[in-house]
Amino acid sequence: xxxxxxxxxxxxxxxxxxxxxxxxxxxxxxxxxxxxxxxxxxxxxxxxxxxxxxxxxxxxxxxxxxxxxxxxxxxxxxxxxxxxxxxxxxxxxxxxxxxxxxxxxxxxxxxxxxxxxxxxxxxxxxxxxxxxxxxxxxxxxxxxxxxxxxxxxxxxx
Amino acid sequence: xxxxxxxxxxxxxxxxxxxxxxxxxxxxxxxxxxxxxxxxxxxxxxxxxxxxxxxxxxxxxxxxxxxxxxxxxxxxxxxxxxxxxxxxxxxxxxxxxxxxxxxxxxxxxx
Numbered sequence: 057x058x059x060x061x062x063x064x065x066x067x068x069x070x071x072x073x074x075x076x077x078x079x080x081x082x083x084x085x086x087x088x089x090x091x092x093x094x095x096x097x098x099x100x101x102x103x104x105x106x107x108x109x110x111x112x113x114x115x116x117x118x119x120x121x122x123x124x125x126x127x128x129x130x131x132x133x134x135x136x137x138x139x140x141x142x143x144x145x146x147x148x149x150x151x152x153x154x155x156x157x158x159x160x161x162x163x164x165x166x167x168x169x170x171x172x173x174x175x176x177x178x179x180x181x182x183x184x185x186x187x188x189x190x191x192x193x194x195x196x197x198x199x200x201x202x203x204x205x206x207x208x209x210x211x212x213x
Numbered sequence: 214x215x216x217x218x219x220x221x222x223x224x225x226x227x228x229x230x231x232x233x234x235x236x237x238x239x240x241x242x243x244x245x246x247x248x249x250x251x252x253x254x255x256x257x258x259x260x261x262x263x264x265x266x267x268x269x270x271x272x273x274x275x276x277x278x279x280x281x282x283x284x285x286x287x288x289x290x291x292x293x294x295x296x297x298x299x300x301x302x303x304x305x306x307x308x309x310x311x312x313x314x315x316x317x318x319x320x321x322x323x
Contacts, residue, residue: 086236086237087237089235089236089237090214090233090235090237093233093235093266108296109300112296112297112300113300113304115266115297116266116268116297116300116301116304119235119236119266119268120268120269123235123236123268123269123270126236127236173305173306176276176306176307176309176310177276177280177310178273178276179273179274179276179277179280180269180270180273181269182269182272182273182305183268183269183270185305186268186269186301186304186305189304189305190300190304
């Protein structure tokens with residue numbers, strides 16, 4: 057098992073903008089999905105201002121991006137010890153969520169404006185389209201030697 | 214981690230994934246559904262009442278099972294989706310081909 061480092065939850069009690077739900081530093085392997093999911097599940101109790109709908113849409117998108125990173129960001133010969141990712145989830149103070157995933161893998165060759173939902177009988181290829189559909193904004197940029205994904209999920213009435 | 218229970222009664226297999234159907238678990242669901250069809254049961258209900266999360270690979274496994282069951286002359290139906298699962302069905306428009314049924318027992322009635 058890979059234990060997360062960093063922290064979950066928040067030290068502040070007031071509802072403030074930018075309240076940290078989780079900050080995780082993890083090995084970029086498939087176990088990271090369950091580790092991050094467990095950490096978030098444990099953190100939600102501290103964030104009653106986040107509704108179930110926002111939580112579900114956000115986590116759905118976050119897991120798709122994490123899955124994409126651990127499956128596609130690294131060359132087959134990249135050493136397991138060097139594959140690292142960070143996940144930060146922050147409440148926006150208004151019932152919405154912001155997320156940031158960073159990894160030290162290879163640059164991703166993709167254009168998020170090109171992403172379309174495959175036909176109903178497709179067995180794969182829905183990941184990024186699902187993330188885009190679940191969020192209000194998804195962006196990917198390369199910063200130095202890192203990939204940075206940012207996620208925004210607004211509260212919906 | 215996920216547990217996948219499979220039982221067969223009166224020619225209908227009921228498959229119950231308990232836990233998160235994520236990238237890691239989807240492969241096991243895909244194999245479980247393929248095994249059911251290969252074993253000669255072509256009508257399958259996937260009971261999603263205890264599936265706490267579904268991602269695109271889990272959805273891919275369901276579509277794979279649906280196609281295998283239909284090719285064999287049967288069908289795959291889904292029942293009792295949790296809010297987490299239903300959200301993914303709606304966001305991907307898969308609810309058009311995998312129409313969620315309210316319960317397992319009547320999933321093949323209509």
